[in-house]
Amino acid sequence: MEFRGEEVPLGPPQTRVVLAMLAAHANDVVTIDGIAEELWGSSPPASAKTQVHGIISALRRLLGRDRITTTRPRGYRLLARPDELESHLFRNDVECAREMLAEGAVAAGAARLRRALARWRGPVLAELRGHLGRGLDETHVLALEERIAADLQLGRGADLVGELVELVAEHPLRERFRAQLMTALAHTGRLAEASRAYSVYRTTMVRELGVEPSAGLRALHTRILRGNS
Template sequence: MLGPVQVRTGAGWATVRALQQRQLLAVLLARAGGAVTVERLAAELWGERRPPTAVATIRVYVMHLRRMLGDGPARTLVTRDRGYQMAVGDADLDSLVFDRLCREGQRSLAGGEPVAAVASLSRALALWQGAAMGDALVPGTPIVAAEAARLEQRRLGALERYFDAQLHLGQHAGVVEDLAEAVARHPLRERLREQLMLALSRCGRRAEALEAYRLGRALLVADLGLEPGPGLRGLHLAILGGHGQ
Protein backbone atom coordinates (compact mmCIF):
# COMPACT_ATOMS: atom_id res chain seq x y z
CA MET A 1 0.00 0.00 0.00
CA LEU A 2 2.97 2.30 0.52
CA GLY A 3 3.44 2.62 -3.21
CA PRO A 4 1.99 0.52 -6.05
CA VAL A 5 -0.54 -2.09 -4.92
CA GLN A 6 1.33 -5.40 -4.92
CA VAL A 7 0.95 -8.83 -3.37
CA ARG A 8 3.63 -11.18 -2.13
CA THR A 9 3.42 -14.61 -3.71
CA GLY A 10 5.60 -17.68 -3.49
CA ALA A 11 7.60 -16.31 -6.43
CA GLY A 12 8.05 -12.83 -4.95
CA TRP A 13 6.17 -9.55 -5.39
CA ALA A 14 3.51 -9.40 -8.09
CA THR A 15 1.51 -6.51 -9.50
CA VAL A 16 -2.20 -6.85 -10.18
CA ARG A 17 -2.30 -5.84 -13.83
CA ALA A 18 -6.01 -5.07 -14.34
CA LEU A 19 -6.94 -1.64 -12.97
CA GLN A 20 -10.32 -2.62 -11.50
CA GLN A 21 -8.84 -5.66 -9.78
CA ARG A 22 -6.18 -3.38 -8.27
CA GLN A 23 -8.94 -1.02 -7.14
CA LEU A 24 -10.86 -3.90 -5.58
CA LEU A 25 -7.77 -5.11 -3.74
CA ALA A 26 -6.95 -1.55 -2.63
CA VAL A 27 -10.44 -1.07 -1.17
CA LEU A 28 -10.21 -4.35 0.76
CA LEU A 29 -6.72 -3.49 2.03
CA ALA A 30 -7.83 0.00 3.04
CA ARG A 31 -10.46 -1.70 5.22
CA ALA A 32 -8.17 -4.55 6.28
CA GLY A 33 -9.68 -6.41 9.20
CA GLY A 34 -13.19 -5.30 8.29
CA ALA A 35 -15.66 -6.53 5.71
CA VAL A 36 -16.66 -4.47 2.68
CA THR A 37 -20.07 -5.17 1.18
CA VAL A 38 -20.48 -5.97 -2.49
CA GLU A 39 -22.63 -2.84 -2.79
CA ARG A 40 -19.79 -0.69 -1.45
CA LEU A 41 -17.27 -2.40 -3.72
CA ALA A 42 -19.49 -1.78 -6.73
CA ALA A 43 -19.83 1.88 -5.80
CA GLU A 44 -16.03 2.20 -5.55
CA LEU A 45 -15.42 0.47 -8.88
CA TRP A 46 -18.16 2.00 -11.01
CA GLY A 47 -19.82 4.82 -9.10
CA GLU A 48 -23.12 5.75 -10.70
CA ARG A 49 -22.26 3.78 -13.85
CA ARG A 50 -22.66 0.41 -12.21
CA PRO A 51 -23.31 -2.26 -14.86
CA PRO A 52 -25.95 -4.97 -14.41
CA THR A 53 -23.13 -7.54 -14.24
CA ALA A 54 -21.37 -5.79 -11.32
CA VAL A 55 -21.87 -8.55 -8.72
CA ALA A 56 -20.78 -11.30 -11.10
CA THR A 57 -17.77 -9.26 -12.20
CA ILE A 58 -16.70 -8.72 -8.59
CA ARG A 59 -16.90 -12.48 -8.00
CA VAL A 60 -14.60 -13.04 -10.99
CA TYR A 61 -12.16 -10.42 -9.70
CA VAL A 62 -12.15 -12.09 -6.28
CA MET A 63 -11.45 -15.46 -7.89
CA HIS A 64 -8.46 -14.02 -9.80
CA LEU A 65 -7.12 -12.31 -6.67
CA ARG A 66 -7.43 -15.50 -4.63
CA ARG A 67 -5.52 -17.37 -7.31
CA MET A 68 -2.77 -14.74 -7.21
CA LEU A 69 -2.67 -14.84 -3.40
CA GLY A 70 -2.41 -18.62 -3.49
CA ASP A 71 -5.34 -18.86 -1.11
CA GLY A 72 -5.89 -22.33 0.29
CA PRO A 73 -8.36 -23.44 2.94
CA ALA A 74 -7.09 -20.70 5.31
CA ARG A 75 -7.94 -17.87 2.99
CA THR A 76 -6.57 -14.35 3.05
CA LEU A 77 -9.47 -13.00 1.00
CA VAL A 78 -12.47 -14.17 2.98
CA THR A 79 -16.13 -14.22 1.99
CA ARG A 80 -18.33 -12.48 4.53
CA ASP A 81 -22.06 -11.88 4.72
CA ARG A 82 -22.84 -9.66 1.72
CA GLY A 83 -19.17 -8.92 1.08
CA TYR A 84 -15.47 -9.72 1.44
CA GLN A 85 -12.66 -9.13 3.89
CA MET A 86 -8.85 -9.26 3.81
CA ALA A 87 -7.77 -11.31 6.82
CA VAL A 88 -4.24 -10.01 7.45
CA GLY A 89 -1.96 -9.94 10.46
CA ASP A 90 0.04 -6.99 11.69
CA ALA A 91 3.13 -8.17 9.78
CA ASP A 92 1.29 -8.93 6.52
CA LEU A 93 0.57 -5.39 5.37
CA ASP A 94 3.23 -2.73 4.89
CA SER A 95 0.90 0.03 6.12
CA LEU A 96 0.35 -1.82 9.41
CA VAL A 97 4.10 -2.35 9.85
CA PHE A 98 4.61 1.34 9.08
CA ASP A 99 2.03 2.41 11.68
CA ARG A 100 3.66 0.18 14.31
CA LEU A 101 7.15 1.57 13.63
CA CYS A 102 5.78 5.12 13.73
CA ARG A 103 4.25 4.47 17.14
CA GLU A 104 7.55 3.02 18.37
CA GLY A 105 9.45 6.04 17.07
CA GLN A 106 7.01 8.47 18.64
CA ARG A 107 7.26 6.71 22.01
CA SER A 108 11.05 6.73 21.85
CA LEU A 109 11.18 10.41 20.97
CA ALA A 110 8.74 11.31 23.76
CA GLY A 111 10.79 9.18 26.16
CA GLY A 112 14.01 11.05 25.43
CA GLU A 113 15.54 8.28 23.29
CA PRO A 114 16.32 9.98 19.94
CA VAL A 115 18.70 7.22 18.77
CA ALA A 116 15.95 4.61 19.07
CA ALA A 117 13.49 7.03 17.46
CA VAL A 118 15.77 7.50 14.44
CA ALA A 119 16.11 3.72 14.09
CA SER A 120 12.35 3.06 14.14
CA LEU A 121 11.40 6.01 11.95
CA SER A 122 14.12 5.25 9.40
CA ARG A 123 12.74 1.73 9.04
CA ALA A 124 9.21 3.11 8.72
CA LEU A 125 10.10 5.60 6.00
CA ALA A 126 12.16 3.01 4.10
CA LEU A 127 8.99 0.97 3.52
CA TRP A 128 7.66 3.57 1.09
CA GLN A 129 8.00 2.85 -2.63
CA GLY A 130 5.99 5.76 -4.03
CA ALA A 131 2.64 7.48 -3.55
CA ALA A 132 0.25 5.48 -1.36
CA MET A 133 -1.73 3.09 -3.59
CA GLY A 134 -0.80 5.39 -6.47
CA ASP A 135 -1.68 2.92 -9.22
CA ALA A 136 -5.18 2.32 -7.80
CA LEU A 137 -6.07 5.90 -6.95
CA VAL A 138 -8.55 7.18 -9.52
CA PRO A 139 -11.45 9.68 -9.24
CA GLY A 140 -14.56 8.24 -7.60
CA THR A 141 -12.86 5.89 -5.12
CA PRO A 142 -13.47 7.56 -1.74
CA ILE A 143 -12.34 4.65 0.44
CA VAL A 144 -9.00 4.37 -1.36
CA ALA A 145 -8.60 8.15 -1.50
CA ALA A 146 -9.25 8.54 2.24
CA GLU A 147 -6.78 5.81 3.20
CA ALA A 148 -4.15 7.15 0.79
CA ALA A 149 -4.53 10.63 2.29
CA ARG A 150 -4.26 9.22 5.83
CA LEU A 151 -1.10 7.31 4.97
CA GLU A 152 0.50 10.31 3.27
CA GLN A 153 -0.19 12.43 6.36
CA ARG A 154 1.30 9.71 8.55
CA ARG A 155 4.33 9.66 6.26
CA LEU A 156 4.84 13.40 6.67
CA GLY A 157 4.40 13.13 10.42
CA ALA A 158 6.99 10.34 10.56
CA LEU A 159 9.38 12.42 8.48
CA GLU A 160 8.99 15.38 10.82
CA ARG A 161 9.59 13.23 13.89
CA TYR A 162 12.64 11.68 12.20
CA PHE A 163 14.10 15.15 11.65
CA ASP A 164 13.20 16.11 15.23
CA ALA A 165 15.18 13.13 16.50
CA GLN A 166 18.16 13.93 14.27
CA LEU A 167 18.16 17.55 15.42
CA HIS A 168 18.04 16.37 19.04
CA LEU A 169 21.20 14.38 18.27
CA GLY A 170 22.91 17.45 16.83
CA GLN A 171 22.86 16.12 13.27
CA HIS A 172 21.80 19.48 11.80
CA ALA A 173 24.53 19.50 9.12
CA GLY A 174 23.69 15.93 8.14
CA VAL A 175 19.99 16.58 7.56
CA VAL A 176 19.94 20.13 6.19
CA GLU A 177 19.93 19.01 2.53
CA ASP A 178 17.24 16.39 3.16
CA LEU A 179 15.19 19.04 4.92
CA ALA A 180 15.60 21.41 1.98
CA GLU A 181 14.31 18.68 -0.36
CA ALA A 182 11.37 17.94 1.95
CA VAL A 183 10.43 21.63 2.11
CA ALA A 184 10.65 21.87 -1.69
CA ARG A 185 8.18 18.96 -1.97
CA HIS A 186 5.87 20.29 0.77
CA PRO A 187 6.35 24.07 0.76
CA LEU A 188 3.27 24.80 2.92
CA ARG A 189 4.25 22.35 5.68
CA GLU A 190 5.26 24.73 8.44
CA ARG A 191 6.91 22.19 10.73
CA LEU A 192 9.34 21.09 8.00
CA ARG A 193 10.23 24.69 7.24
CA GLU A 194 10.76 25.38 10.92
CA GLN A 195 13.11 22.39 11.14
CA LEU A 196 15.00 23.58 8.04
CA MET A 197 15.41 27.05 9.54
CA LEU A 198 16.68 25.55 12.80
CA ALA A 199 19.18 23.31 11.00
CA LEU A 200 20.45 26.19 8.86
CA SER A 201 20.78 28.45 11.89
CA ARG A 202 22.72 25.80 13.81
CA CYS A 203 25.04 25.43 10.81
CA GLY A 204 25.80 29.15 10.96
CA ARG A 205 23.73 29.84 7.84
CA ARG A 206 21.59 32.54 9.43
CA ALA A 207 20.85 34.45 6.21
CA GLU A 208 19.58 31.27 4.52
CA ALA A 209 17.40 30.49 7.53
CA LEU A 210 15.83 33.94 7.35
CA GLU A 211 15.34 33.59 3.59
CA ALA A 212 13.58 30.25 4.14
CA TYR A 213 11.16 32.05 6.45
CA ARG A 214 10.60 34.86 3.96
CA LEU A 215 9.80 32.42 1.16
CA GLY A 216 7.53 30.35 3.39
CA ARG A 217 5.59 33.35 4.61
CA ALA A 218 5.13 34.61 1.04
CA LEU A 219 3.74 31.21 -0.02
CA LEU A 220 1.37 30.97 2.94
CA VAL A 221 0.01 34.46 2.33
CA ALA A 222 -0.30 33.99 -1.44
CA ASP A 223 -1.74 30.46 -1.46
CA LEU A 224 -3.77 30.31 1.77
CA GLY A 225 -4.18 33.92 2.84
CA LEU A 226 -2.59 33.02 6.19
CA GLU A 227 0.33 34.28 8.23
CA PRO A 228 2.81 31.70 9.59
CA GLY A 229 1.89 29.98 12.83
CA PRO A 230 3.41 30.79 16.22
CA GLY A 231 6.16 28.16 15.97
CA LEU A 232 7.53 29.51 12.71
CA ARG A 233 7.15 33.13 13.78
CA GLY A 234 8.81 32.49 17.12
CA LEU A 235 11.81 30.80 15.53
CA HIS A 236 12.11 33.64 13.01
CA LEU A 237 12.24 36.18 15.83
CA ALA A 238 14.77 34.07 17.72
CA ILE A 239 17.05 33.87 14.69
CA LEU A 240 16.72 37.61 14.12
CA GLY A 241 17.78 38.11 17.73
CA GLY A 242 20.71 35.73 17.38
CA HIS A 243 19.12 33.00 19.51
CA GLY A 244 18.10 30.41 16.89
CA GLN A 245 20.29 27.64 18.26
Protein backbone atom coordinates in the same frame (compact mmCIF):
# COMPACT_ATOMS: atom_id res chain seq x y z
CA MET B 1 3.57 -6.73 -4.36
CA GLU B 2 5.41 -9.30 -2.27
CA PHE B 3 3.52 -12.39 -1.14
CA ARG B 4 5.23 -15.18 0.80
CA GLY B 5 8.59 -13.64 -0.09
CA GLU B 6 7.95 -13.53 -3.83
CA GLU B 7 7.00 -10.68 -6.14
CA VAL B 8 3.44 -11.04 -7.38
CA PRO B 9 2.38 -8.97 -10.44
CA LEU B 10 -1.01 -7.41 -9.72
CA GLY B 11 -1.97 -6.31 -13.18
CA PRO B 12 -4.13 -3.23 -13.94
CA PRO B 13 -4.62 -0.28 -11.55
CA GLN B 14 -8.13 -1.34 -10.52
CA THR B 15 -6.79 -4.62 -9.18
CA ARG B 16 -4.20 -2.76 -7.11
CA VAL B 17 -6.85 -0.42 -5.73
CA VAL B 18 -9.09 -3.28 -4.62
CA LEU B 19 -6.20 -5.12 -2.97
CA ALA B 20 -5.16 -1.91 -1.20
CA MET B 21 -8.68 -1.53 0.19
CA LEU B 22 -8.82 -5.14 1.34
CA ALA B 23 -5.37 -4.93 2.92
CA ALA B 24 -6.11 -1.64 4.71
CA HIS B 25 -9.22 -3.28 6.20
CA ALA B 26 -7.71 -6.75 6.58
CA ASN B 27 -9.98 -9.21 8.41
CA ASP B 28 -12.90 -6.76 8.15
CA VAL B 29 -15.67 -6.60 5.57
CA VAL B 30 -15.23 -4.36 2.53
CA THR B 31 -18.57 -4.00 0.79
CA ILE B 32 -19.03 -4.25 -2.95
CA ASP B 33 -20.67 -0.82 -2.92
CA GLY B 34 -17.61 0.61 -1.12
CA ILE B 35 -15.26 -0.92 -3.69
CA ALA B 36 -17.38 0.43 -6.54
CA GLU B 37 -17.36 3.92 -5.06
CA GLU B 38 -13.58 3.82 -4.68
CA LEU B 39 -13.15 2.67 -8.28
CA TRP B 40 -15.71 4.85 -10.03
CA GLY B 41 -16.85 7.53 -7.62
CA SER B 42 -20.54 8.38 -7.41
CA SER B 43 -21.32 7.19 -10.96
CA PRO B 44 -20.37 3.51 -11.24
CA PRO B 45 -21.16 1.71 -14.50
CA ALA B 46 -24.08 -0.69 -14.71
CA SER B 47 -21.57 -3.53 -14.81
CA ALA B 48 -19.83 -2.42 -11.60
CA LYS B 49 -20.70 -5.48 -9.52
CA THR B 50 -19.71 -7.84 -12.31
CA GLN B 51 -16.40 -6.05 -12.73
CA VAL B 52 -15.73 -6.17 -8.97
CA HIS B 53 -16.44 -9.92 -8.97
CA GLY B 54 -13.94 -10.31 -11.80
CA ILE B 55 -11.25 -8.38 -9.93
CA ILE B 56 -11.79 -10.48 -6.81
CA SER B 57 -11.53 -13.66 -8.88
CA ALA B 58 -8.22 -12.45 -10.30
CA LEU B 59 -6.91 -11.69 -6.81
CA ARG B 60 -7.97 -15.12 -5.58
CA ARG B 61 -6.02 -16.72 -8.39
CA LEU B 62 -2.94 -14.75 -7.31
CA LEU B 63 -3.26 -15.09 -3.54
CA GLY B 64 -5.24 -18.29 -3.10
CA ARG B 65 -9.00 -18.74 -2.87
CA ASP B 66 -8.99 -19.05 0.91
CA ARG B 67 -7.36 -15.64 1.32
CA ILE B 68 -10.44 -13.65 0.26
CA THR B 69 -13.81 -14.73 1.62
CA THR B 70 -17.28 -13.65 0.52
CA THR B 71 -19.29 -12.05 3.33
CA ARG B 72 -22.70 -10.78 4.29
CA PRO B 73 -23.49 -7.91 4.01
CA ARG B 74 -22.42 -8.45 0.45
CA GLY B 75 -18.70 -7.89 0.32
CA TYR B 76 -15.29 -9.45 0.81
CA ARG B 77 -12.76 -9.98 3.58
CA LEU B 78 -9.00 -10.42 3.16
CA LEU B 79 -7.65 -12.81 5.78
CA ALA B 80 -4.19 -11.82 6.98
CA ARG B 81 -2.03 -11.92 10.08
CA PRO B 82 -0.76 -8.56 11.42
CA ASP B 83 2.84 -9.50 10.64
CA GLU B 84 1.91 -9.92 6.98
CA LEU B 85 0.77 -6.31 6.64
CA GLU B 86 3.34 -3.60 6.00
CA SER B 87 0.88 -0.96 7.23
CA HIS B 88 0.60 -2.73 10.61
CA LEU B 89 4.38 -3.17 10.93
CA PHE B 90 4.91 0.47 9.96
CA ARG B 91 2.48 1.75 12.59
CA ASN B 92 3.93 -0.56 15.23
CA ASP B 93 7.44 0.77 14.59
CA VAL B 94 6.17 4.36 14.75
CA GLU B 95 4.40 3.78 18.08
CA CYS B 96 7.49 2.11 19.56
CA ALA B 97 9.64 5.01 18.35
CA ARG B 98 7.30 7.55 19.96
CA GLU B 99 7.56 5.74 23.27
CA MET B 100 11.36 5.81 23.02
CA LEU B 101 11.36 9.52 22.23
CA ALA B 102 8.99 10.25 25.13
CA GLU B 103 11.40 8.45 27.45
CA GLY B 104 14.33 10.53 26.17
CA ALA B 105 15.94 7.79 24.06
CA VAL B 106 16.30 10.10 21.07
CA ALA B 107 18.90 8.13 19.11
CA ALA B 108 17.00 4.86 19.52
CA GLY B 109 13.72 6.57 18.61
CA ALA B 110 15.23 8.10 15.47
CA ALA B 111 16.61 4.71 14.44
CA ARG B 112 13.21 3.06 14.95
CA LEU B 113 11.53 5.74 12.87
CA ARG B 114 14.07 5.16 10.10
CA ARG B 115 13.19 1.47 10.26
CA ALA B 116 9.50 2.32 9.95
CA LEU B 117 10.07 4.67 7.03
CA ALA B 118 12.19 2.06 5.26
CA ARG B 119 9.04 -0.05 5.00
CA TRP B 120 7.30 2.67 3.04
CA ARG B 121 7.04 2.19 -0.71
CA GLY B 122 5.96 5.60 -1.85
CA PRO B 123 2.58 7.34 -1.67
CA VAL B 124 -0.20 4.82 -1.16
CA LEU B 125 -1.56 3.97 -4.59
CA ALA B 126 -2.16 7.23 -6.40
CA GLU B 127 -5.29 5.66 -7.92
CA LEU B 128 -7.10 5.67 -4.56
CA ARG B 129 -9.88 8.24 -4.52
CA GLY B 130 -10.99 8.21 -0.88
CA HIS B 131 -9.64 8.99 2.56
CA LEU B 132 -7.87 5.62 2.77
CA GLY B 133 -4.77 6.59 0.81
CA ARG B 134 -4.69 10.12 2.24
CA GLY B 135 -4.85 8.80 5.79
CA LEU B 136 -1.97 6.40 5.36
CA ASP B 137 0.14 8.98 3.55
CA GLU B 138 -0.49 11.50 6.33
CA THR B 139 0.70 8.92 8.86
CA HIS B 140 3.88 8.55 6.82
CA VAL B 141 4.49 12.30 6.64
CA LEU B 142 4.00 12.69 10.39
CA ALA B 143 6.53 9.92 11.03
CA LEU B 144 8.96 11.65 8.68
CA GLU B 145 8.54 14.94 10.54
CA GLU B 146 9.18 13.18 13.85
CA ARG B 147 12.31 11.45 12.52
CA ILE B 148 13.70 14.76 11.28
CA ALA B 149 12.91 16.43 14.62
CA ALA B 150 14.84 13.68 16.40
CA ASP B 151 17.78 14.04 14.02
CA LEU B 152 17.81 17.81 14.60
CA GLN B 153 17.87 17.17 18.34
CA LEU B 154 20.88 14.92 17.76
CA GLY B 155 22.72 17.73 15.98
CA ARG B 156 22.45 16.33 12.46
CA GLY B 157 21.22 19.56 10.85
CA ALA B 158 23.92 19.67 8.18
CA ASP B 159 22.90 16.23 6.92
CA LEU B 160 19.22 17.20 6.72
CA VAL B 161 19.31 20.33 4.59
CA GLY B 162 19.16 18.59 1.21
CA GLU B 163 16.34 16.30 2.28
CA LEU B 164 14.36 19.19 3.76
CA VAL B 165 14.77 21.33 0.64
CA GLU B 166 13.11 18.52 -1.32
CA LEU B 167 10.36 18.05 1.27
CA VAL B 168 9.56 21.77 1.34
CA ALA B 169 9.28 21.76 -2.45
CA GLU B 170 6.94 18.77 -2.26
CA HIS B 171 4.88 20.20 0.63
CA PRO B 172 5.13 24.00 0.24
CA LEU B 173 2.37 24.76 2.77
CA ARG B 174 3.44 22.28 5.44
CA GLU B 175 4.77 24.43 8.27
CA ARG B 176 6.73 21.88 10.24
CA PHE B 177 8.97 20.97 7.30
CA ARG B 178 9.56 24.70 6.74
CA ALA B 179 10.46 25.22 10.40
CA GLN B 180 12.79 22.24 10.31
CA LEU B 181 14.51 23.57 7.20
CA MET B 182 14.96 26.97 8.81
CA THR B 183 16.37 25.31 11.94
CA ALA B 184 18.77 23.07 10.01
CA LEU B 185 20.06 26.03 7.99
CA ALA B 186 20.48 28.16 11.11
CA HIS B 187 22.34 25.39 12.93
CA THR B 188 24.85 25.27 10.08
CA GLY B 189 25.36 29.04 10.09
CA ARG B 190 23.30 29.72 6.97
CA LEU B 191 21.17 32.41 8.61
CA ALA B 192 20.38 34.36 5.45
CA GLU B 193 19.09 31.21 3.75
CA ALA B 194 17.01 30.37 6.81
CA SER B 195 15.45 33.83 6.77
CA ARG B 196 14.80 33.57 3.04
CA ALA B 197 13.06 30.20 3.57
CA TYR B 198 10.70 31.96 5.98
CA SER B 199 10.06 34.84 3.59
CA VAL B 200 9.20 32.48 0.75
CA TYR B 201 6.81 30.57 3.01
CA ARG B 202 5.12 33.75 4.24
CA THR B 203 4.63 34.99 0.68
CA THR B 204 3.15 31.62 -0.33
CA MET B 205 0.79 31.50 2.66
CA VAL B 206 -0.49 35.03 2.08
CA ARG B 207 -0.94 34.48 -1.65
CA GLU B 208 -2.48 30.99 -1.49
CA LEU B 209 -4.47 31.11 1.77
CA GLY B 210 -4.64 34.75 2.77
CA VAL B 211 -3.13 34.11 6.21
CA GLU B 212 0.14 34.81 7.99
CA PRO B 213 2.45 32.05 9.27
CA SER B 214 1.74 30.83 12.79
CA ALA B 215 3.03 32.64 15.84
CA GLY B 216 5.44 29.77 16.46
CA LEU B 217 7.07 30.09 13.05
CA ARG B 218 7.25 33.88 13.36
CA ALA B 219 8.97 33.46 16.72
CA LEU B 220 11.45 31.00 15.22
CA HIS B 221 12.23 33.53 12.48
CA THR B 222 12.81 36.22 15.09
CA ARG B 223 15.18 33.96 17.04
CA ILE B 224 17.10 33.18 13.85
CA LEU B 225 17.44 36.91 13.05
CA ARG B 226 18.80 37.43 16.57
CA GLY B 227 21.12 34.44 16.30
CA ASN B 228 19.28 32.50 19.01
CA SER B 229 17.89 29.57 17.01
